[in-house]
Amino acid sequence: MTPERKARIQRVLNSRQPDLCVVTDYVHKGRNLSAIVRTADAVGAMDLHCVIGDKEYKAFRGTAKGSHGWVKVHRYTALADAVQPLKAQGVQIVAANLSAHSVDFREIDYTRPTALLLGAEKEGVSVEGQALSDAEITIPMVGMVQSFNVSVAAGIILSEAQRQRQLAGLYDAVRIDEKTYQRLFFEWGYPKLRHFCEHYALAYPPLTADGDLEDPSGWYASIREQFGNRELDFSEVNS
The missing domain is CATH 3.40.1280.10 (SPOUT methyltransferase, trefoil knot domain)
Known part of the structure; x- marks a missing residue:
């Protein structure tokens, strides 16, 4: 991104x-x-x-x-x-x-x-x-x-x-809760990865404070291990 x-x-x-x-x-x-x-x-x-x-x-x-x-x-x-x-x-x-x-x-x-x-x-x-x-x-x-x-x-x-x-100043401060904010940031910022998670019913990976993926290679490795190291389709997860 x-x-x-x-x-x-x-x-x-x-x-x-x-x-x-x-x-x-x-x-x-x-x-x-x-x-x-x-x-x-x-x-x-x-x-x-x-x-x-x-x-x-x-x-x-x-x-x-x-x-x-x-x-x-x-x-x-x-x-x-x-x-x-x-x-x-x-x-x-x-x-x-x-x-x-x-x-x-x-x-x-x-x-x-x-x-x-x-x-x-x-x-x-x-x-x-x-x-x-x-x-x-x-x-x-x-x-x-x-x-x-x-x-x-x-x-x-x-x-x-x-x-x-x-x-009234209602646009001057963040008004959505932190959990919703982080969820939407991930869904909008990483749409292909979002669809991958939805396809395999996975929780979204954690993000850093700057909105980057936190340890993406470690997350991918944990997902492969979770699925018994079987081949998963990561081909469209490039966002």
């Missing part, structure tokens, strides 16, 4: 926001979901909770392989399964939905633990989603078109969340 890549990974991890995420309520178009994932990554959100059918999810996975490496996608078939655990953790559920109860999206305090709930392209947030939300928001518009594309709306709202969090 080059020093430049190492420094970039560290900068990104130092800005991650573990208490900011997105929930999609049957958003089924892969290109919109992929755009939402990219925007989530750009503002430091770590998780997308995706409620979607089997066929649509398979198509989405095929179009978002790159961005999935930086934002964890959790898949559900029922909205309550995605939202209720977040609410139990004290996360406010903010639904992008035009209704009599909606407020300007800039009125929400996004420095609180927040999940942005986005509905399907035509139907919007479901009745169940509205009932589960703590607030409903809208983006003021002055044109003839009545609503933004869901991925565009996500970008506008998450940018406001980022602005508020920057003003």
